[in-house]
Each structure stands twice: as structure tokens, then as C-alpha cells.
Amino acid sequence: MTDILMPKATAVWLVDNTSLTFEQIADFCGLHPLEVRGIADGDVARDIRGADPLVNGQLTREELDKAQNDENYRMQAVVSRHAELLKSHKPAPKYTPVSRRQDRPDAIAWFVRNHPEVTDAQIAKLLGTTKSTIESVRNRTHWNSANIKPVDPVTLGLVGQLALDELVRKAADKKAKDDAKKGGATLQPVDAPEAAEAEPEFVPEARERRGAEPTAESVFGKKD
Structure with missing residues (x-):
């Protein structure tokens, strides 16, 4: 694949302005x-305007002269920083063989039942499915809900064991951090119940001080 910008427009200019062979132009332009x-x-x-690769800095005059003097010579393009910026660095979507695609709902159901901490985005990326499909499996609105059974995606051959373990570990770590931020994973101080008040200190009742020996009057009372 060529790294030059506007390959067809460049090919138009090279055809019109040089003596290069079709093979040389095709190799340089990726056509x-x-x-x-x-x-x-x-x-x-027919309607494309030619683009001069010498002017836009994608080819040197020395390279062009070498190629015109030797039909077996293949020109080397000048690496453009603009071409690097235009390249897509997004990884290609995960491809699942047609024979395995019918197993994805079973794998989704396994995640929903066994690992609710794994997000829909993580499941979609790992299995090569969509969030709407995951939601339909979770809500049992999928067209084949009656036949969907939770099955380990490793057993189904959709992913490897190492990839699955890594995903589950990351999801569990993230959930633990989120719980810690919310205070859900920390122990709260236990407050004493309002009804449980401190028991008052026992104070013995003051005993009546006994006087001298009892008298008849104190025992039988006074006579009228």
C-alpha cells in the first residue's frame, strides 16, 4: 500500500508529464x-486533475530522473508527515467466523450472568458484537432468546483464556476503585444506639444511722 496522498491524481500527472512505464507509475502510486x-x-x-509529486514534496527530482533512465528502477516516495497523520491507528474490528457468530449471544448471556462488573463496551470489543445486541440478550428481547444459554466464550472458541482473564481482572479492579471512591468498600464507624445510654453508676443507699439501744417507747409507742 502506498503512503502518498492522492495516488490517482499523482498517477494522472506522471502519465501526462513523464516517460515512466505503467508498471513504474503503478508501483509508486499503489495502483x-x-x-x-x-x-x-x-x-x-477522466475528471481528476493531476497532482505534481515534486511540488507537494512526495518525490525528489533525483528519484524521477533515475526512474526515467531505467525502466526497472522503482521510485521511493518521500515519507510525508501529513500522510502519517491521516493514517488510521484504530485497531481493526474483531472478526468472528460466520460459523461462530451464532454463538455470541450465548457468550453474552454468560457475561451478563457471571460477570456483571464487565461493561457492555468491554463485552462488545471482546466478542465483536454491538451494545444493542448485548442489551437485547440482557432484556430477553433477542429474536432467539428461547434458545440462548450462558456458555463460557472460551469454550465456544470466541476468545482465549488469557484474554478473558485479563478482561475480568481489569473490570474487577475498576469496580473496586469505584466502590472505594463511593465509600462502599470501606467500613463505617459504628455509632452506639440512641437507646443504649451509659449505665448509671451504682450508689448504695444511705443507711439510717442506728442510735443507742431501743427503748420501750420506741418499740410500743407512747401511752395516752
Whole structure:
């Protein structure tokens, strides 16, 4: 694959302004030689305006001269920082064989039942499915809900054991951190119940001080 910008427009300019062969132009622009021949015949890229690779800094004059003097020479493009910026660094979506795609709802159901801490985005990325499919399995609105059974995705051959373990570990760590932030994973101080008041200190009742020996009057009372 070529790294140059506007490959067809560049091919149009090289066809019109150089003596390069179709193979040389095709190799430099990342096109098929027949496509370059179609450009020369006016059947391909008829409305495309040519782009000079010398002016836009994608080819040096020395490289062009070498190629025009030797039809077996293949030109090397100048690496453009703009081309690097335009490249997509997003990883390709996970491909699941057609024979395995019918097993994905079973794997989704396994995640929903056994690992609720794993987010829908993580499941979708691992299994190559969509959030709407995950939601339909969870809510049992999937068209095949009656036949969906939770099955380990490793057993189904959708993912490897190491990838599954890593995903579950990351999800569990994230959940633990979120719980800690919310205070759910920390022990709260136990307050004493309002009804349980401190027991008053026992104070013995003051005993009546006994006087001298009892008298008849104190025992039988006074006579009228």
C-alpha cells in the first residue's frame, strides 16, 4: 500500500508529464498497471486533475530522473508527515467466523450472568458484537432468546483464556476503585444506639444511722 496522498491524481500527472512505464507509475502510486493504462487511455480518472509529486514534496527530482533512465528502477516516495497523520491507528474490528457468530449471544448471556462488573463496551470489543445486541440478550428481547444459554466464550472458541482473564481482572479492579471512591468498600464507624445510654453508676443507699439501744417507747409507742 502506498503512503502518498492522492495516488490517482499523482498517477494522472506522471502519465501526462513523464516517460515512466505503467508498471513504474503503478508501483509508486499503489495502483494496478491496468488502472494506469486506463488513465493513459482516458477511461479512468477522466475528471481528476493531476497532482505534481515534486511540488507537494512526495518525490525528489533525483528519484524521477533515475526512474526515467531505467525502466526497472522503482521510485521511493518521500515519507510525508501529513500522510502519517491521516493514517488510521484504530485497531481493526474483531472478526468472528460466520460459523461462530451464532454463538455470541450465548457468550453474552454468560457475561451478563457471571460477570456483571464487565461493561457492555468491554463485552462488545471482546466478542465483536454491538451494545444493542448485548442489551437485547440482557432484556430477553433477542429474536432467539428461547434458545440462548450462558456458555463460557472460551469454550465456544470466541476468545482465549488469557484474554478473558485479563478482561475480568481489569473490570474487577475498576469496580473496586469505584466502590472505594463511593465509600462502599470501606467500613463505617459504628455509632452506639440512641437507646443504649451509659449505665448509671451504682450508689448504695444511705443507711439510717442506728442510735443507742431501743427503748420501750420506741418499740410500743407512747401511752395516752
